[in-house]
Amino acid sequence: MPSTSREVHLIRRPEGMPVPEDFGVVDTALPDITAGQLRVQNLLLSIDPAMRPRLSAGQPLNEPMSGSAIGRVVQSLNPDFAEGDYVMHGASFREFVNTEGRGVRKLNVDPALPPSVYMHVLGGSGFVAYGGLLAIGQMKDGEQVFVSTAAGSVGSVAVQVAKIHDCYVIGSTGSDEKCRWLTEDLGIDVAINYKKDPIRTALKAAAPRGIDVYFDNVGGAHLNAALPRMNVLGRIPVCGMISAYNNFGAISDPVTTLSNIIYGRITIRGFVATDFPELKPRFDEEMTAWVKSGRVKYQETFYEGIENAGAAIIGMLNGVNTGKMMVRLAQ
C-alpha cells in the first residue's frame, strides 16, 4: 500500500478562463486506515462545469479540490464495504482517500457496462437530462425541442431522449465534428455550430415550427436566441448557464428578449437532480436498457493522470470534450 497520495489544490483564483498555474499537485502522507475506515483508490475524476463558479468562490485555496469520483475499495475495516467494491463519492481530487464511508455510495455496476457510465449517462448527467425534459420541461411526444451543449455529457443524453419521444430535435455545439456526431450517429434533425454561425440566425432557420421546449445549458446568447422562437406555452428548463461561469458575478451576455415570455406564456424554470426523485426508478430501468441495447449512445473524453486535472477543467470549458470529460487515474 502506498504511504503517500497526490491531490489537486486550487492555488490561485482564476480571472476569467482558468490557466494551468491556478492548480497545483501536492504529495501528502496517507496514514494506515483505522477501525471503521476504508481506503478508496480513485479511478476516475468527474470534470463538471459547476466546478468553475466554485473556483471563484467556495473552493478553499491550498486544499484538495472538491468534486466527484469513482473509485475501488482497496482496503476495508468497515463492515459496509468490501475490498473490490466500486464506489462513488465527493471526496476527490486525490489518488487515494481514507474515509469512514460517509457520503460514499456503492455502485452496482452492470457486468455488461464499464463503471465510467455511472459518471454520466447512467449517473447525474443522464438523470438531469431525462428529468429536465420530462418533469420540468413537460416534453410531449412529437414536440419541437432545442438543446444547447448538445454534444456534452448532459446534452447528448437530452437530445437522444427527445428523439426517443419522436421530437424534432435541434442541437447546438462548438465544432463541425461534434455536429456530425449529433446528426449522423445520434440522429438529431439539425445541429448548429454556434462558433461558426451566429446562434440567433441559425436557430431561426433550424426551427421553422418554433420551439416547444428549450433545454438550456448555456444561458446568454443561446437563451437570447431561443426566447423569440418559443411557441405559445413553451417551456425552458434551465439546467445550466455555462456561458456565464467564467465571468462569475458579471453580466457579460445580457438577455434582451425576455419580454417574449409575456404573450408567449413561456415558463422558465431552473432545476437540480433532486427535484424529481419519483422518476429515478424508471430512469434507471429505461436508461440502462437503452444504453445496453445501443439505442442511447455516449462518448467519453479522458485526460490521463492527476497532474492533468487542471488541464481537463480548462479543456472542458473550451469544449475539448465530446460527451463526458473525465480524468483517468487508474484502470
Ligand SMILES: NC(=O)c1ccc[n+]([C@@H]2O[C@H](COP(=O)([O-])OP(=O)(O)OC[C@H]3O[C@@H](n4cnc5c(N)ncnc54)[C@H](OP(=O)(O)O)[C@@H]3O)[C@@H](O)[C@H]2O)c1
Ligand atoms: N442543474 C443540474 O443539476 C446540473 C447537473 C449537471 C450539469 N448541469 C449543467 O449542464 C450544463 C452541461 O454540463 P455537462 O456536465 O454536460 O458539461 P458538458 O456539456 O459535457 O461540457 C461543457 C461544454 O460546454 C460547452 N461550452 C463551454 N463554454 C460555452 C459557451 N460559452 N457557450 C456555449 N457552450 C459552451 C463546451 O462544448 P461546445 O463545444 O458545445 O462549446 C463544453 O464541452 C452546464 O451548464 C452544467 O452546469 C446542471
